[in-house]
Amino acid sequence: MSVPTIKFYVREGLLPAGELTSPNQASYGEAHVQRLRLIRALLDVGGLSVAGVRGVVTAVDDAEQPVHKVLGAATDPLVPRYDREPGDGIEEARKKVAGLIAARGWHADPSSPAAEALAVAIVALDDLGHGRFVEVLDTYADAAEGVARADLDYVARHVAREELVESAVVGTVLGDAIFSSLRRLAHMDASDSTFGRTTRGGGAE
Amino acid sequence: MSVPTIKFYVREGLLPAGELTSPNQASYGEAHVQRLRLIRALLDVGGLSVAGVRGVVTAVDDAEQPVHKVLGAATDPLVPRYDREPGDGIEEARKKVAGLIAARGWHADPSSPAAEALAVAIVALDDLGHGRFVEVLDTYADAAEGVARADLDYVARHVAREELVESAVVGTVLGDAIFSSLRRLAHMDASDSTFGRTTRGGGAE
DNA sequence: CCATCATAGATAGTGGCGCTATCAGATAGC
DNA sequence: GCTATCTGATAGCGCCACTATCTATGATGG
Structure with a gap:
């Protein structure tokens, strides 16, 4: 250094x-x-x-x-920032994200950078012909919840x-x-x- | 474009x-x-x-x-590449990674870029005073397994x-x-x- | 005490990267 | 024909993460 x-x-x-x-x-x-x-x-x-x-x-x-x-x-x-022109499906993806957050009962802002990044990824997936991939989103969310819980747990114990x-x-x-x-x-x-x-x-x- | x-x-x-x-x-x-x-x-x-x-x-x-x-x-x-000088704990981290792979029974190369990236992250964690974080590695690995399974599943079904x-x-x-x-x-x-x-x-x- | 050297701070420059502008030459379409 | 548009090739731009150089100041040591 x-x-x-x-x-x-x-x-x-x-x-x-x-x-x-x-x-x-x-x-x-x-x-x-x-x-x-x-x-x-x-x-x-x-x-x-x-x-x-x-x-x-x-x-x-x-x-x-x-x-x-x-x-x-x-x-x-x-979380990285993306500039998206409106109208390429991002609106729809945003709705999907908001729906997921609601379905999970998460207290998380659907307009946060993380949610927006998720929407952008979903659009990209769709563009690439993998629209069906959203079917596994729930599995991903389960895993993310588990990890997040472990993170908070670690913080509570050691930080x-x-x-x-x-x-x-x-x-x-x-x-x-x-x-x-x-x-x-x-x-x-x-x-x-x-x-x-x-x-x-x-x-x- | x-x-x-x-x-x-x-x-x-x-x-x-x-x-x-x-x-x-x-x-x-x-x-x-x-x-x-x-x-x-x-x-x-x-x-x-x-x-x-x-x-x-x-x-x-x-x-x-x-x-x-x-x-x-x-x-x-x-996976991003890192250049690490030997001797700053990376050896030890590599062993930890190899141990984790073995313990999980994964058929994965401990010298692959992914394994190396994991070792680098562990060293960084250690440097930052969060050596205990490795305690939650297993939770992370569980989640990763679940996601990987879903990924392969998706591939089998749709690709x-x-x-x-x-x-x-x-x-x-x-x-x-x-x-x-x-x-x-x-x-x-x-x-x-x-x-x-x-x-x-x-x-x- | 004086020569040397290290450090602080400031300014300007370097190299890499992802494009982008410009140029000649060729041809499609009117 | 005449112009607009495409091609490939070359050179340049803008951003970014540093890095080199400069001057002034004071630490270091024989």
Whole structure:
């Protein structure tokens, strides 16, 4: 982690400046190192842009607001934004999403970035000739509920209040990466038994 | 979708050139349009790079190989690549991953990109002070198994053999996006009930 | 005490990537 | 014919995540 890069992060508002002990000497503490790790995780593993990370850390630092609100502010930038022209089926997909949320009894905003991202994915699926895929949405939702429950459980057991927002961010981003990897591994297993069986102990390379 | 962009994709090897009916006239068919939709989905929703998409479509087009192998070749580029210096705990994480695969009885390659990505995520978690998070890995794996089963099921029911590879790619990428969105929605619900129903009567912790 | 060196801060530049603008040449359609 | 439009090829643009360079200041050490 080079010095100019760190200064770049400071300039970009991702990292607080070190405390100046003299005009050309600044001291950095453990908090700075921790913040750096968070930045790297969001950039590398989470795939966020610098602007996205700025949004996240701004919310994290601003943690005097009601928790519920800050959690949203911190995690909203984590989901990618799509610009959709209206009229290509997105309206319909949005309705489907709203219906799913209602059917599940979730207290979740149907106009949140996450819901919108889901609608966009459904449209893309439809465009690609996989409209029937929505049939398995319920299975996905079941799995998502299970995972979300485990996440909250972990937070309740291991996370102190003042770390809550940061943990939520980390868990959201890294949890996605983890689940995605596990799903891929499970696919390899399923695909192995369905299509490939046993060409020398591999999986689907 | 502008003409120069399409030509760019042709140059980059993402899209086959149209059939020349005369030196300055080429005809494009439904297959081209379909391929274009695939490219857009991979770039926009999947967040792949152009190079990544090239890897995918090369494998898709090359679908004369054994299915099992092509599936791997097509879906491997979907998982992001990380460069890790050895010695920062990645070895240990790799062992954990291998152990998990074994414990689950998965036929999956512990040196596959997906397994490596999982190891990297575990290291990142550890660096960020959430080493205990591995405790919930099993819950994640359960959910991943359920989703993977549903995926294979969908494929068996709705996907013809010649579309198999493309469907696998689409399903892998869009499935990730979908699950991620659903997980976020489920988080919102859980967080709402845990940290305060802000929308009606400000709870506040 | 003075030469050297490191650091802070600021400004400008670099390389990669996903397009996009421009150009000549060829031909379709009127 | 004449123009509009298409082709492929080349070069350029805009964004983004850094990185190199510069000056001023003070730490370091023989």
